[in-house]
Amino acid sequence: MKQLPLFVDVSEPERHHPIYRMIRDGDYEAERSVLLSWSEGFEDRDGKFCHEFQVSFESCLWELYLHAYLKEINASADFSYSSPDFVVNGAEPFCIEATIAAPAKGQAGPYGYSIDDMPSDMSRFNSEATVRICNSFTSKVIKLRDSYAKLPQCQDKPFVLAIASFDRPFSHLAAMRPIISALYGLYHDEEETIASGSHKMVSYNVDSVIKNESTNINLGYFCTPEYADVSAVIFSSLATWGKVRAVADNPGALSVYRTFHPNPGSLLPIMRVAQKADYQEHLLDGLCVFHNPFAKHKLNPCTLSHERLAQAFVKEDGELDFVAPNDFLLMRSIMSIKPVTKVSVADS
Numbered sequence: 412m413k414q415l416p417l418f419v420d421v422s423e424p425e426r427h428h429p430i431y432r433m434i435r436d437g438d439y440e441a442e443r444s445v446l447l448s449w450s451e452g453f454e455d456r457d458g459k460f461c462h463e464f465q466v467s468f469e470s471c472l473w474e475l476y477l478h479a480y481l482k483e484i485n486a487s488a489d490f491s492y493s494s495p496d497f498v499v500n501g502a503e504p505f506c507i508e509a510t511i512a513a514p515a516k517g518q519a520g521p522y523g524y525s526i527d528d529m530p531s532d533m534s535r536f537n538s539e540a541t542v543r544i545c546n547s548f549t550s551k552v553i554k555l556r557d558s559y560a561k562l563p564q565c566q567d568k569p570f571v572l573a574i575a576s577f578d579r580p581f582s583h584l585a586a587m588r589p590i591i592s593a594l595y596g597l598y599h600d601e602e603e604t605i606a607s608g609s610h611k612m613v614s615y616n617v618d619s620v621i622k623n624e625s626t627n628i629n630l631g632y633f634c635t636p637e638y639a640d641v642s643a644v645i646f647s648s649l650a651t652w653g654k655v656r657a658v659a660d661n662p663g664a665l666s667v668y669r670t671f672h673p674n675p676g677s678l679l680p681i682m683r684v685a686q687k688a689d690y691q692e693h694l695l696d697g698l699c700v701f702h703n704p705f706a707k708h709k710l711n712p713c714t715l716s717h718e719r720l721a722q723a724f725v726k727e728d729g730e731l732d733f734v735a736p737n738d739f740l741l742m743r744s745i746m747s748i749k750p751v752t753k754v755s756v757a758d759s
Contacts, residue, residue, distance in 0.1 A: 412452040414451050415450035415460065416461060417443075417461055418443060420465065422462045422466050427466065428465065428467060429522055429523055431465045431466075434652075441659040441660050441664075442661065445658055445659045446655060448479070449475040449476060449478060450475055451482075454490035456490055460474075469513075469521070470509070470510075470513075474496060476650045476654065477497065477507065477509055480645075480695060481497065483695060484715065484716070486714075486715075487499065494558070494562070495507065495562075495565065503711055503713075503714045505568050505569040505710060506559070506565050506568055506569070506570050506571065507572075508571075509572075510548075510550070511576070511578075512544045512546070512576045512578040512582075513543065513577060513578060514577075514579055515543065518579065520579070521577045521578070521579060521581075521582045521583075524580035529581060529584075532602070533601055534602045534603075536585060537588045537592070538620055540579070540589040541628075542628060543579075544578075544590055544593050545593050545630070548593060552572075552640070552641060556640065560640065567708065568708060569711075569714070570642055572641055572644050572645070573644070573645040574645070574646050575648070575651075576647075582648060583648045583649055583742060583744075587646065587648065591701075592620065593630055594701050595725070595731055596616050596631030597616060598615060598616075599613070599614045600613045600615070601613075612678060616631075617630055618631060632703075633701070633702075633725070635705065638703065640707060642702075643701060643703055643706070643710045644700070644703075645701075645715070647697055647698045648742075649743055650697070653743060654697075657692040657743065658693075663687075663688070664747075665747065665749070666747045666748065667684065667687075667745070667748070668684070668687065668692075669682065669684050669744045669745075669746070670683050670692075670741075671740075671743075672737075672740065673735070673739055673741065693719040694719075695719040696719055697740040698721070699720060699723060700720065700721070700723070701722075701723045702722065702723060702724050704724070721733050721734065721735030721736075
């Protein structure tokens, strides 16, 4: 299959995204190969994708990742349609529209930061991340109702939103707490857990999040029929530049991976540490599909399933249930060692 010319400059050099410039110019041949392989079969329908990849990067990275995900599960997108992003036909057809949780205007993005930018108040950090996810979700729902729902290729099919977190430095630290709050109105509060000395994670229902002094945003989109036109949400906080590095065949890279995995019966996750030469990560590790129990067109759990990803469902008793591999990737951090100069913490 044909690859996109992602690293052939078509945009003004002064507008190049810092990560694009780093990948293009640095010793990242293996990582460039990953991105090019993800682009195989992807069609640049408006002739602007490579330009946006070089200038904006994150939103295009997410689309390429989703394309690679669909190929991994043997789902073929039909690019003869101009929108939405992915129209998948076959025995169980569905549509996907991609978006990202982006930084608030004037705020720092998920690159070029250091350990000094580590959040000190996780409750506030998670709350702000939830606001960014909510903004992305509701803006796409408006687009769905005003445009996509009227297209013949979207009729009588499950419609899935795909959201990735790129809203701030260390955005990966919020993991799935913000998306669970947004969709199901359930918050896991680690600050309160630590403060109270509880032996179980403190969690409670939330119906809103504070956006600013005068505005609250309602939560629990999948707790009422109001958003029945959205069948499910695909979400990842780890489909980042770090994912590209993690799956790249680059055993000589001077990097150390620290990962966190479920540990049943304990507040503390299982932590694993490995050098790049010994580290293995699957493309779909860290990915989750959240199902809407009120969906007008329900998504068959088998449609987007894979042994390496998680799926979330609301049980008949109202409890949230996850089906996931035992070693599901909750979080990942990468420490890159740069000889002589310094040690830097990379993105998730």
